[in-house]
Amino acid sequence: MIGAFKKIWDFAGSEQKNIKRSIVLALLHSIFYALQFAAVYVVLKALTSGDTSKRTALYAFGIMILSIGGRIVLNTFSQLQRVHAGYFMVANKRISIGNKLRSVPMGYFNKNNLGQMTAITTTTLTDVENTAPVVLVTVLGGFINSVVFALSVLLFDWRIGIIVFIGMAAFIWTTSLQEKHSRKSAPERQRAQETLVEKVLEAVQGISVIKCFHLGEKAGSAVNSAIEDSCNKNLAIEKQMTPYQIFQQIVLNLFAVIIMIVTAALYVNGTMGLADAMMMFVAAFMVFEQMKSAGISIATLRIAESSIDKANETDNVPVMDEGGRDIVPKTHDIAFENVSFSYGERKILDGVSFNVKQKTTTAIVGPSGSGKTTMCSLIARFWDVNGGKVTIGGEDVRDFTLDSLMKNISMVFQNVYLFSDTVENNIKFGRPNATREQVVEAAKKACCHDFIMQLPNGYETVLEEGGASLSGGERQRLSIARAILKNSPIIILDEATANVDPENEDRLQAAIEALMKDKTIIMIAHRLKTVRKADQILVLDGGHIVQKGTHAELAAQDGIYSRFITQRQQAESWHIAGQKT
Structure with missing residues (x-):
């Protein structure tokens, strides 16, 4: 468990400060939680001594209000710190992965399924965001709260205090058993989640091929199989953890019963006063309450750790030498x-x-x-x-x-990818500070201004991902407009006119020749009239x-x-x- 906590702590990076604050607030929360223990004792002491004055009642009421109010405020701010830490530690990791992918050799993408990287940056890191800081603070907060309560009991009676600490030790032992058995299931659940994302992504990206070859049933069965496997793996973890959670509850409830039995025996033999005995009976129900909550959270600790391990695998992706000038x-x-x-x-x-x-x-x-x-x-x-x-x-x-x-370098590929953004921003991709006039000029040279103006919002039209709403020739011309606007001294053309309709080919050829003027050109060509010059x-x-x-x-x-x-x-x-x- 300590290793899992350290892994979450290391992953938090710059958000460690917010986790620290949340833990400190959890400590203060436990102190205010213990105040209700004092409020109950004031009431019991007054009842056993025959003191029924308003002053005593108001005193106990004031302590209870302070306890409740303090817990509400501290819990609110502690939760805000946890949420901030969870969101930004994952956001920072996604940014880190994105930056790293910029310097990863293209061969990496040939060897690795896109679905795997998609799964890591979506479901895997979402698991970390939703569980890691919560588990860390909840578990530590629960243990801190229980320790504070145990020390409070120890101040009343050292004998009951020792029983409380033995109960906590027994709980920790059951937790270690739970952790050992969850080591195998969590990674299997993680792999099932990744496979599910891969299969869904594959089905969506290949939907045209699936429909063309009537493979809907086969593709659907693959997705259904991945969904079923993911469901089974998640249920397996729940089934595996449930007996341990029940065992934890039994252990804590057993020690609560032991506290009551020992308290009754001490009262009967006269070594404990009535007020203290009644207080210990109340404590038997309160002292392990936060530890029970921590035990439930521990069940997700291994999932968070497994997700972090998977996300950290991206740190080992080989990158090109970044020591350039x-x-x-x-x-x-x-x-x-x-x-x-x-x-x-x-x-x-x-x-x-x-x-x-x-x-x-x-x-x-x-x-x-x-x-x-x-x-x-x-x-x-x-x-x-x-x-x-x-x-x-x-x-x-x-x-x-x-x-x-x-x-x-500017490159015009045969297979053009356009981003889910406006037409203007897609053209400005290589030159973000370009003006609208410069974008329009480049679009006219690339013979795409006319069809852009026919789109619903012209240059402000938001394209579908990949430019799916445009024809192949239209995407090709936008790619050439992008290269014209960037105006790099070296142009690489991969059969730039391959997807252009015949009526626009001559105009586009003239645009390409204008793009090529006074440039160093490398072109992959299959058309004779392109090569001969x-x-x-x-x-x-x-x-x-x-x-x-x-x-x-x-x-x-x-x-x-x-x-x-x-x-x-x-x-x-x-x-x-x-x-x-």
Whole structure:
């Protein structure tokens, strides 16, 4: 139990001060709680001595009012401190995880289910928020209250006081048994909760595929199975804890009975006065009351500890070296020097070397899986190379801070992600301080101003997550507007016109050419008219650059590029023959 308390304490971080305050308030609360013990004793003493004066009654009443009022005030402020600590310690952890994910290599997201990270940042940390500070303060407060009460009893009669402390020791022993048996169930319950989030997220994200292939029953059964498993694991913990909670209640009630029996015996043999004996009978019902509440809270202690362990696993996620410098490169030349890279055991690039002069365009072509996207991702340092180095302006990209590196690069992906925010804020993503006029200008260049103005609230329209309410071409054009507005010296294009409808392609091509003016361009392209204007074409195959040159040079050679030209010309000249009706 001490280890669990320490884990919660360490997790609290800067919120430890609020937990300290809550514990101190809990201590003061226990003192005011004990005052009712004194109020009852005043009444009993007066009754046994025949004192029925108003003064005594008012004195006892005043003590009781002080006890109740003090407890209300202290409990209110103690609870506020607990809630503040719970909310902000979890908020700080979520921010910490978010900041860390910015410097995590993209390979991490390939190896780990998105649902697992979602579960940690939602249900897992919500469990911590709702249980950790409450359990810590409630349990410690309950024990403090019981100790204060036990000391009060000890002042009246040391013999009864010893029995109270023995009862508390017996309760702690039953609690240790409960903790040992909950060590296995709590992590299993945690895994079931994560699986549930993963399955629900998977079903929601893949709903179009599920409907298309009539997999609703299969997907539904997977979610139902996860729900049932989560339910069973939660019930298992309750079933496992219930016998121990009953045992705890039996132990405390047994010692309460022992206190009454011993008190009666002491009164009968004349070693305890009537008022003291009556007080001990009352104490038998009061002294363990807060400890009972603490015992119920202890049942959730292991859940809080397990949730914290899971959340802290994110601390061990490998990050890219953050010891970089804020570098402003003298030029925007890009160089690969004997670069090798693998996804696990699968080698993607093997000893790749080439140079890109600033303000020139380099097109990368090659069969699927040849490493084109990986090459671009290494420039932006989505991953770190396994061997060799990538440089910008002669500076190794690993020597930049990630922020200073990305100031130099704008990327337009084939698969565009838009955030659940306004159209304007999505375009301003790479340049938050841009004015509305600058946003509109960028949107016009990217041929998306007209369709934006047709949206319900124009640039203030809030998009659905991922931009689901827009077509693929519309999302693509917003992504290009974002890159135009950012105006970085290096542009990486991953087939930027792939999802654009034919009537807008020419206009968008002109916009891209305007974006590319006086920039260092790396483009992954599959269309012949996009490639032929490049200053340099790199042909990738099997992780190697097998051809390099201009369009005219490579077209004259027998190889992958000449076959690429032939295939594209055939594809572009393909048409449906007319049919007689």
